[in-house]
Amino acid sequence: MLDIDSKDNVDSEHIFKSVKNFEYAVLGTYADLHLEYNALIGSILADECRLSPENNGVDGYGVNLHRWTYSSDDEILSEIWSNYYNHIYRINNLLINAHKVPVERASDQAALNSMLAELHGLRALIHFELHRIFGAGDYQSKQALTIPYITTTDVFYKPGKITLQTFYDNLWSDIDQTDQLTHSTNNRLSQGAIAALSARIALYERDYLKAIHYSSWIIEHQALATVKNYANIWTDSNEDEVLFKLKRNAQDKVRPNTLWYNYATGKTLFYSSEKIRESYDQNDVRNTCFLGQENNKYIVKYGGNQSNNRINDYKVFRTSEAYLIRAEAYLAIGQSDKALSDVNTILTNRYLSKKQIESINQQVIEQQRLLEFAYEGHRYFDLKRLGKDIQRNQNDLVSPMDSNLLSNSDEHYLLPIPQKEIQANPNLK
Numbered sequence: 001m002l003d004i005d006s007k008d009n010v011d012s013e014h015i016f017k018s019v020k021n022f023e024y025a026v027l028g029t030y031a032d033l034h035l036e037y038n039a040l041i042g043s044i045l046a047d048e049c050r051l052s053p054e055n056n057g058v059d060g061y062g063v064n065l066h067r068w069t070y071s072s073d074d075e076i077l078s079e080i081w082s083n084y085y086n087h088i089y090r091i092n093n094l095l096i097n098a099h100k101v102p103v104e105r106a107s108d109q110a111a112l113n114s115m116l117a118e119l120h121g122l123r124a125l126i127h128f129e130l131h132r133i134f135g136a137g138d139y140q141s142k143q144a145l146t147i148p149y150i151t152t153t154d155v156f157y158k159p160g161k162i163t164l165q166t167f168y169d170n171l172w173s174d175i176d177q178t179d180q181l182t183h184s185t186n187n188r189l190s191q192g193a194i195a196a197l198s199a200r201i202a203l204y205e206r207d208y209l210k211a212i213h214y215s216s217w218i219i220e221h222q223a224l225a226t227v228k229n230y231a232n233i234w235t236d237s238n239e240d241e242v243l244f245k246l247k248r249n250a251q252d253k254v255r256p257n258t259l260w261y262n263y264a265t266g267k268t269l270f271y272s273s274e275k276i277r278e279s280y281d282q283n284d285v286r287n288t289c290f291l292g293q294e295n296n297k298y299i300v301k302y303g304g305n306q307s308n309n310r311i312n313d314y315k316v317f318r319t320s321e322a323y324l325i326r327a328e329a330y331l332a333i334g335q336s337d338k339a340l341s342d343v344n345t346i347l348t349n350r351y352l353s354k355k356q357i358e359s360i361n362q363q364v365i366e367q368q369r370l371l372e373f374a375y376e377g378h379r380y381f382d383l384k385r386l387g388k389d390i391q392r393n394q395n396d397l398v399s400p401m402d403s404n405l406l407s408n409s410d411e412h413y414l415l416p417i418p419q420k421e422i423q424a425n426p427n428l429k
Contacts, residue, residue: 016100019108025094026115029122030188033087034254035246036314037080038129039377041065041415046380048370049260049270050297050396059262061269067398068406072416081418084130085150091123092153113180120177121189123151125197125316128171132204132381136164137414139204139385147417148428160427168205175201186242187313192222193244196317199325204385208329215322215329218243222319227349231289236305236312241319248313256302256314260375263310271297275393276374279367283352290374301375320346320372328365336360343368384413 015025043049044066051066064070070077098116103109127149135146141164148159149170178194186193199214225233225240232238239245248255257263260270272291280287292298302312327342340360346368347355357364369382383390390406390413397404406413422428 015094016097017102019101019103019111022094022098022101022112023115025090026118027188029087029090029094029119030246032083032252033126033246034080034083035126035129035316035377036254036256036259037076037083038132038381039256039314039375040076040259041080041133042377042380043259043375044270045415046383046390047275047392047396048273048374048379049299050273051398052268052271053398054267055269059265059267061262066270067402068410068412070412070415072419072422074418077415078418078420080133081130081421084126088123088126088150089153091119091126092151095119095123095151096153110180110182114182117178117181118183118189120174121181121194121197124171124174124201125189127167127174128197128201131167132384133415134417135167137384137387137408139164139206139387142168158425158427168201171201186239186244187247189244192218193317195221196243196322199322200317203325203328206332208332211325211329212333215326218319218322219326222322224319224323224345224349227285227352230285230350233315233318234289234301234303234312242315243317243319245316246314248311250308250311256312257304257310259302260299268298270299272299273393273396275396276370278393279371281351281355283355284371285350285352286371286374299375315376324365324369324372327360327368328362331360331362331365339365346372384408 014021016022040062044062045068049066051063055061055063062076064074065076095116098112101112103112127147130147136144138144144164145161146164146167148162149167150157150159151170175194175198178189178191181189181191181194183190195214195217199211199218202208202211202214222241222243225238229238229240233240233242248257261268277291277297280291290299290301292300302314304310305312323342323346327339330336330339330342340357343360343364344356347357350372366382366386370379373379380390387408389408392404394404417428
């Protein structure tokens with residue numbers, strides 16, 4: 001889909017001349033969209049990683065974020081902001097000008113309607129991932145402020161922050177426009193991916209009934225990977241339970257394989273933390289899928305496919321998230337028996353020998369989210385949405401002078417909007 005001479009680079013003046021050309025442009029919105037940044041932030045800012053001594057000097061990457069010593073002019077923050085909002089601009093340009101596309105047959109109209117639904121879904125997804133990184137920390141107040149929701153292509157527009165209520169209204173408005181989405185492959189948004197996004201949004205919004213509704217739809221339509229097949233997800237040998245992924249090839253400088261290891265220099269950037277290593281049972285298949293045995297410290301999740309040890313597709317949504325979202329939602333509304341059943345279903349499909357628990361609470365669910373989604377971009381955001389401190393093990397610190405605790409009231413707990421953006425648009429302050 002995204003080969004080196006991909007047709008998604010069709011000249012802009014031809015984009016709106018046919019449905020086929022329009023589709024090439026839609027494919028282009030996936031090409032260099034790097035949602036892997038959420039995986040990076042979700043891991044290195046929290047307690048999943050330990051800084052490698054090789055990660056320093058001019059080749060240092062993510063060091064200040066990991067050590068909680070960053071500032072608003074950190075390069076990574078600017079990279080994320082620019083990448084995500086540039087894609088939103090491209091999506092908006094397609095949506096605003098889609099009326100120019102000639103439609104000759106009913107099949108053309110159906111295809112165009114599906115692509116418009118896809119673009120609305122992508123716009124919601126990218127905005128939500130931006131919100132998770134740069135948005136408000138107070139998820140309980142709908143009046144808390146978060147990032148702008150952009151639906152225009154006006155390059156002179158200087159929006160300010162908006163309330164969570166307005167932000168969620170915009171998100172659901174876009175999701176409401178996805179009904180005519182017909183794609184069934186998991187390398188483009190499908191109804192399954194939209195349901196997964198909706199369930200995730202509803203959990204953050206604490207609309208638990210809506211979270212149960214969407215996660216139940218996923219569970220009914222996309223089976224959970226078994227313990228036998230689970231490891232093959234991470235080598236791209238199968239696509240069990242993968243609802244949506246971003247295709248990657250050797251031309252992608254940012255891909256899941258490069259987040260903790262620099263293949264150009266041969267340097268390890270981050271090791272797995274001792275804290276997370278101590279959390280896995282030896283009978284847990286995730287232990288060997290995610291953590292390497294050499295020197296007992298390497299992160300091997302996304303270790304490459306059968307053809308190349310440097311390339312994996314990035315999994316954005318999986319069925320296991322639906323189970324744990326539904327478990328958390330059930331627990332919140334007092335249906336602990338159903339929450340327990342969902343968690344035990346996860347355990348049945350992750351342990352080499354039988355593993356079940358007899359009681360459930362929020363801490364159990366949080367622990368299972370840590371074990372299931374390590375290095376996928378959830379840990380920091382889970383702690384953030386729950387208002388919890390980040391606590392690291394003492395032996396995971398680079399220096400004895402570093403702190404192993406980041407309080408949720410600390411100024412470095414919430415990531416700032418990049419300084420360059422605020423200088424260009426003071427309304428973002």
